[in-house]
Amino acid sequence: MPNTPEMMKDIVEKLNDSEDIMIIPLQLENNQAFVLYLKTVVDGLKLQSIIIKPFFELKSTEYFSSYVQSLPDIVKMKSGEELLLQLTTGYVLIAINDKFYLVDIKMITANSPQPALMEPTIYGPQLALSEAIETNLTMIRHRYLEPSLTIENVVLKDKTHQSIALIYDRKIVKQSVLDAVHKKIKELDNPLIESTGDLQLFLNTTKFSLFPTLILTERPDRITYNLGNGKVVILMDGSPQAIVAPVVFYDFMVSMEDNYHSYWISFFTLILRYVGLLTCILLPAMYVAVTSYTPDIFRLELALSVAGSRLGVPYPSFIEVLFMLLFMEFLIESSIRLPKAISATATTVGGLILGTAATEAALTSNIMIIIVSAVAITSFVIPISEMSFAIRICRYLLLVFTTLFGTVGLMLGFLGIVMFLTNKDSFGEPFLKINWKTSRKEKEV
């Protein structure tokens, strides 16, 4: 039995003799070599065809040595902690005559592109990113064939040791943003980062933030569109969403659909989304302001209708609004997790209870039902769900402010939200700003 090299015995000890460590001695007459790897992360078939079979077909260890050194997946030999890390990632340690080589024979699971479920469109590509970073990088390179596309690999320092890829177009990217992203990634010190959803929160500047400053997307066409505009894209292994930095408010209201339709159609759809956004925020607060503070704002017939619909409701209007909005939130939240079997029942229950029964019991007014359904529908008009959730919370803040201060509170609260958005910035870009044609000097082009 040939002796296994000392280093390999050390490594087995350091990895605590785990069940999946394999040391395979290869011996044929006078040639011998050793292969050390973790069975669970290495592709067995590929190992067999690339490493083990040629050993038994080549004449001597020198031939085998040169063969191994010219494999496309070979990497530089590491030592110590890094070596252990490489082994857990799926690298294979080969020992030939006291020389050691590391070859990448990773087993890739879940590498098929999935259909786009979060951001569906009618036209355009229907496949979204997969969960393996190699496949994603292939998909993006495939679509963006500029030679100046740069891919940088960064390894995270947390317990998962995932690798992140930073992608940008070297010619168009804004240097200040790139530096800021690099700095932020170096400063990360969280113990466990699971996916890009986590990562985008940790890359955020403030701990208690409401509005998202980075956008998550799963569509490769959105990624290439952003790359072509000079943004930086971050991919992480194991996560089917990519992070795009920096981002402005306008990016959240645009769906990729707008690029595939004619100008006036996209213009109309964009205006529709903004009107939906305004409705979603303002309508419940406006109801409180009009019924409780200044009912005579509206014209006579409308004022009488609004005031009359509240006949018999036993509590003040803001409690009514709060009650209905909370009920709607419960409905929306539970419908994410409903099993398909009872989803129809739940919709009926929600619709019936919300709609007919509450009005007949005089617990809410008719107009409140209309407002709640309008609000529920318009809150999903926003294409990116992060912003949609943030807007849902803003609605409650505005409601509280209007309840306290009346019609003044409604307008001022809305202006306050606009002010908060203008004050935010995402990696140096102002978050909310009207994009006039800036002069060349300001754009630093």
Added chain:
Amino acid sequence: MVANIIATVPRILVYESKKGVILSMIAALFIGVIFTYFVILFFNKFSGQGFPDILKKYSPKWFYIPVIIYFAVTWFIAGTITLITYVFLFTTFVSLETSLITTSLSFVIIVSFGMLMKSESVLYMLEIVFIILLPIIIFLFIKILTDVNLEWDFVKVAMMNVSTIPSYRSFTAASYLFIGVVNIVIFNSFFKEKLRFGFKQITIISTVGALVLFITYFIPIGFNGFENIEQMNFPWVSTSDSVRMKYGVIERVVFIFIIIFLGISFLSLLVHWHVSLKLFESIVQINRLKWKNKNLIPYLFVILFGVISIYLVSKIDEYQLFRYASNFYNTLPIFYFILFLSLFVAKRRAKV
């Protein structure tokens, strides 16, 4: 310029309606444009620097500290006048039962957050809100101008008073329209390139200024008659109450007017108090007041502004507001004088 309708300017102008308003308005138009030109000319020489920085570099301490304190207090008072006028207006016309303190508290809370923003964000915010509200304002003005009840005969009667000697009060009140340009003292740090104030800009500003002055003074007279117009407390708002939109969701135009001018007066208040806060910050730099590495001075001033303005809202009544605002506008030429003096001194020293 548009915000002057919220300030007490129309009230002062119609109060002086029999004492030579028209000549003073024309004089104010000319002098306002000329002053604007000079201010921009001076600030072009120091592109990219704010006014406190310019003064600190080129003038001794005993000069710039009183000047900056005077400017900061002036801006604060200008903002407070807008706030108090608007709160009175809102309480009179829209919701009578809300107490003054509640309404002004809501203003103070939101403007406090706005004051602490970066100056750049204030500019972006101005742009956004103004662009959203401006079409509605133009629509309102057109609606009021083309209303059936507007009697042009009254306007012609008012215009016949052109040969009376202008009065100082109406001159300063009318020139308040053009004071917006001096906000450049703080915002100049963002204008890295020289601002162009050539022929095109002068024409635009004079035309818009003349139009706004005309509308501010003559339209209330057109609706209410020339004889007793000086008795009205809020001439402009009462005027807009006489217009009806027959097919609109909101029938009385006064409500649209008040809500739109809430936005405008909020912007005016925000800019004035932001400039005032930045001016105060540039002088008062006590290093002891630091908590967790954050400078507490701005927060202190914000609370101070809020407390003073809420106190004033509850103590002043409408007549006092009118008198104090009028006296404040009378002191504005001194402000211009000191501004030009300090800029001239700085320009001289910069060359040397």
